[in-house]
Amino acid sequence: MQTRNRSVAALAGFAALAVVATACGGSSSGGGVTPTSSSSSSTGATGFTKISTNSGGTPVKGGTLNVLGTSDTDYLDPNVTYYSLGYTIAREFSRQLYTYPATSGHQTDLVPDLATGQPQVSSDGLTYKITLKSGVKWNTSPARDVTAADVVRGTKTTCNPNQPFGGLPNFDFLIEGMTAFCKGFAKVQPNAAAIKKYTENTPLSGVTVDPADPQTVVFKLTQPATYFPNQLALPAFSPRAVEMEDYVPASSQAAQHTISDGPYVVSSYQPTKQITFTRNSVWDPATDNVRKAWVDKIIITMTDDPESGQKQLQTGTPAADLFMGGVPSTDIPGLLAANGGQGDPNINVESEIASNPYVLFNTQSPNNGGALTKPAVRQALSYALNRAHIIQDMAGPKVSPPLTHVLPPQIHGSTAIDLYPYDVTKAKSMLSTAGVSKLTLKFLYRPSSPTSTKIFQTVQADLQKAGITVKGVQSPDADFYTKYLQVPSAAKRGVWDLSLAGWGPDWYGNAALSFFGPLFDGRVLPPTSSNFGLFNDSTVNGLIDQAKAAKTEAESNALWAQADKATMQAAAFFPLSDPNEATYHASQVHDFVYMPEFQTGDFTNVWLESGKNGG
């Protein structure tokens, strides 16, 4: 979670930094784009979106998809990678039991991938039986079926001693026997032979092969969890071929010997430079409803900078089809204003499905006589903070639509509420009722981030109007999490009162737990959680437990909505935005669908115009 959070925060920080420097003052608010009201609903997207999939026409098979980028994946290993770039790359050669389809408007609706259908769930909600499709093969020689045993192996690999999967805390407590299994695994020498021996010989009671059917995997949980199938969409749960046991998981050797069950194989991988995918001859399209695999070859080059990448995409050269990452900030307003206000046909602006950033309250700060420990004071701050002003620092409501509560609208259970419309008079009277005067708050920010610095100054100016003094505490990027936010003692000593952080969920759809667990469960402290403000509220904790263990999704959604309201009533934090990400595809790229999971499109589903698909 931490890593994911940090990677998301870093990426979003970059995107925010990028979008800061915009062009063509305000002229982009024209015509064809559809800025809707800023109020959120639980089904649709908030605020501004501009969808450009370039769909229609008859798909063309063949050609080379040239993807430009700036950086490499963390690990070329589906069971370990914990980074959107790693997920994007895994999509080509690794399949999951369930996944998200590249269907516009349904990018976070779970669909079966390797599974034949929905899981069979026992009446107590503790046992999940999932049958794998037959005819899905590994590209081993000879080609061999992907079986339930491979899923067991993949799941076990997530806590290998060389490099455990960063999102392990999402499910190690949930899968029966997983905590003990991982504890034992951690003591194993990190070499291939020892890891293989432990993986193959140590049983994990929560993940087994159904004795009646080698194609059926059985998950046993410690508590009901309606969100479990959504977790199974994490590449971490991908099946793992036994041949991979010859290499240490997440090692550079493992990266050079990947085995594919997807439409493509990794035909060459030069870390930090280039990765090339070619077709997997044993992949059977009849078994795969998710990947169309139009192009013959995918080349991802990791040595371009965003500015030159963008220019290449706009020229329409066949050598540049997509860029791994958002559109450079300076280009966004111009592209949105192009075409007489209709916007460039190839720019796509869609929600990241995140809460990023939000204003953190240190709920255990001893400063000002412990004023911030009182919910009434935090409520007063929530009235005094002006979200619209802060959103101006984040390139305005088109790029950063407002979010007034915990769950972004695309997450199940999200119910639109705004408990704290800007009201400085109310803030003042609440402060005096609470007996607090002359508040002086320390705002921890990163001077190297222009957005962070601007938001600090905006908060300072706005809180001044409520008689609150805000002082800056500067932190270098490298120390921001490791020396400040992740250190509970720093919060308890009152090193900071206010700060900024961001959060993206680990999975989508039924994913409220991926917000509440790490952010607001007061019983888990950083660095294990990301509850940096040390918020601890028995009502919220209780609702999290109930929602987590709910037997049906409808029940859990209602409970998450309650938890959202309770968290906002206690003013645990001040949410700002569910930001959009702007991506660009060259004009020859068709059926481009932005995937929040990848923060770009799905390379296995785009097709290239004939005549422009070489390069």
Place this chain on the structure above:
Amino acid sequence: MTVGDIVSATHVPDEGPLAVGPEAARKIEGRSPWQLAFERLRRDRAAAISLVIIILIILMAVIAPVFAHLTGHGVFEQFRDTGLSVDGLPRSPRSAFLFGTDDQGRDVLVRVAYGARVSLIVGVLATALTVSIGTVIGLAAGYLGKLVDTVLARLIDVMLSLPFLLFAISLASVFQPSLTIVIVVLGIFSWSSVARIVRGQVLSIREREYVEAARAMGAGPWRIMFIDILPNVLAPIIVYTTLLIPVSIVGEATLSYLGVGVQPPTADWGQMIAEAATYYSVAPWFLIFPSLALLITTLAFNIFGDGVRDAFDPRSDRQMG
């Protein structure tokens, strides 16, 4: 920060008649080297114009609150409706905001005026610190000689070889960056060139007869250093000081530009330039005005400093004439 290359000539005229300019031929009377220098400075047109500009800048810094009062725009005041687009872009110059607004909807004119304060305070204080430390150490090294000189001379060499920016950035990250840190950092890293010049002067002066005489009369080293020698090395120190001020101003702007100097929301030219860098294509005014202010200020101080140097240095005077 090495500033040694600015002053090429460190020769000081200490005997009036040898340093006469053409005007001395017309009317023969005893004039001190100070009077002569002032005379020469007064006739230097460029220096006079620079001085006027410097006075105007000082005036702008002093009356910065008047700008705020006249425009009705506080230095920290954000005009999020009138001074920013809904997407957070600065507004171009107009009657309400003569220099336009910055990325926080603040008045660039008011902030440029207030920015002069930081630049001048740092320019003067950092230079004062530099010159004080450099003079004391140079005097001590030059006069006391022997072991003291060896140690101090090596210390000067070490200081001159330290990479200024790397040290400044790491110092600022160890402590929380602030105006005081900037002044101290600039002072600590610039004194060595002053010390070297003073030491060289002292070395030539300390063997003079009047120093010998003072020593024979029983004067202690402190008295000799500060009463007898110091006044005779003041000229190069003054030349150096006027040339150090713009260097300090630029140094401060550099540190603030890099984010390790004066911190927001304090109005500061270097910081404004850094903030404006990402907006140069959409809001050029945000970059141009603080840059111009910095350019004019350093240029004025540099030209004035050149004038002072020429005034004290008859050789360059002759070259000019």
